[in-house]
Amino acid sequence: MDLGGLTVEEYLKENGIKPSYQRIRIFEYLIKNQNHPNVDTIYRALYKDIPTLSRTTVYNTMKLFREKNITQMINIEDTETRYDADVSPHGHFKCTQCGNIFDVRMDVSDMEVEGLDSFRVEETHLYFKGTCDDCIEEKKS
Amino acid sequence: MDLGGLTVEEYLKENGIKPSYQRIRIFEYLIKNQNHPNVDTIYRALYKDIPTLSRTTVYNTMKLFREKNITQMINIEDTETRYDADVSPHGHFKCTQCGNIFDVRMDVSDMEVEGLDSFRVEETHLYFKGTCDDCIEEKKS
DNA sequence: GTATCTGCAAAACATTTGCAATTCT
DNA sequence: AGAATTGCAAATGTTTTGCAGATAC
Numbered sequence: 128m129d130l131g132g133l134t135v136e137e138y139l140k141e142n143g144i145k146p147s148y149q150r151i152r153i154f155e156y157l158i159k160n161q162n163h164p165n166v167d168t169i170y171r172a173l174y175k176d177i178p179t180l181s182r183t184t185v186y187n188t189m190k191l192f193r194e195k196n197i198t199q200m201i202n203i204e205d206t207e208t209r210y211d212a213d214v215s216p217h218g219h220f221k222c223t224q225c226g227n228i229f230d231v232r233m234d235v236s237d238m239e240v241e242g243l244d245s246f247r248v249e250e251t252h253l254y255f256k257g258t259c260d261d262c263i264e265e266k267k268s
Numbered sequence: 269m270d271l272g273g274l275t276v277e278e279y280l281k282e283n284g285i286k287p288s289y290q291r292i293r294i295f296e297y298l299i300k301n302q303n304h305p306n307v308d309t310i311y312r313a314l315y316k317d318i319p320t321l322s323r324t325t326v327y328n329t330m331k332l333f334r335e336k337n338i339t340q341m342i343n344i345e346d347t348e349t350r351y352d353a354d355v356s357p358h359g360h361f362k363c364t365q366c367g368n369i370f371d372v373r374m375d376v377s378d379m380e381v382e383g384l385d386s387f388r389v390e391e392t393h394l395y396f397k398g399t400c401d402d403c404i405e406e407k408k409s
Numbered sequence: 410g411t412a413t414c415t416g417c418a419a420a421a422c423a424t425t426t427g428c429a430a431t432t433c434t
Numbered sequence: 435a436g437a438a439t440t441g442c443a444a445a446t447g448t449t450t451t452g453c454a455g456a457t458a459c
Contacts, residue, residue, distance in 0.1 A: 202346050324451095
């Protein structure tokens with residue numbers, strides 16, 4: 128993740144977000160841990176350092192980040208929403224064994240999709256589910 | 269939707285599902301109404317005819333259908349899971365105005381995706397979000 | 410007659426809301 | 435001081451679970 132040479136604080140300001148302590152820490156977490164976390168994972172990780180942090184603040188912050196377009200939502204399972212600070216067009220692969228989500232580079236321009244003429248497309252989401260290499264190896268041994 | 273000349277009852281049996289009255293009615297609803305309904309929509313529609321029906325049964329049934337691979341889950345919003353009795357590979361477009369979901373034909377073989385070599389892919393999901401033609405027209409007038 | 414299926418009520422879980430206390434400028 | 439932000443507690447909405455009664459083969 129590259130913020131174009133900006134600090135997190137500058138990047139947030141640039142995108143119309145007041146850089147509060149919590150918001151900076153949450154965004155820092157997102158770019159340092161490219162693990163596509165859900166709200167609870169973010170909360171637990173930061174709670175160690177910021178014991179006053181509440182889940183509500185994480186929810187509020189993720190909602191704000193989404194509105195300002197500096198994160199995208201990943202809805203693969205119905206049970207949890209995960210987040211990605213990389214908003215460039217790319218896909219995801221979720222391993223159903225370990226639960227990890229991996230980035231998948233994709234060239235949307237390659238995609239020949241019929242029947243989209245009558246729609247104004249604002250978002251494109253592509254994801255795969257299956258088993259990752261590590262989990263395949265694990266089963267063999 | 270084509271069941272290959274089978275009745276719903278035969279189709280369910282064929283797929284290892286005991287064709288109870290509720291299951292038949294639910295599956296019939298899915299193939300007659302290609303509206304990608306959520307559990308509540310299915311429940312409300314059938315409740316008129318089957319007043320003893322419970323949401324639990326709809327949930328149970330949808331879980332069973334998924335396991336037997338005669339429906340697929342559509343997770344576009346974090347708030348609701350929707351279902352499709354068409355399990356052939358295709359994408360979806362959700363209009364954020366009216367909430368309708370439309371099928372989008374796609375040829376997966378056209379898709380050039382890098383970095384999937386190390387994964388065993390079991391499912392591919394493609395969806396778009398935006399505004400449909402009807403809702404664009406509506407705003408103009 | 411025994412397995413399975415259904416459906417009620419309660420529980421579980423993620424997310425949102427209302428509001429009071431806190432923080433920042 | 436005034437506006438925005440935080441965080442608690444309660445509410446909401448969806449889905450799951452436990453279990454008793456009904457149904458089917």
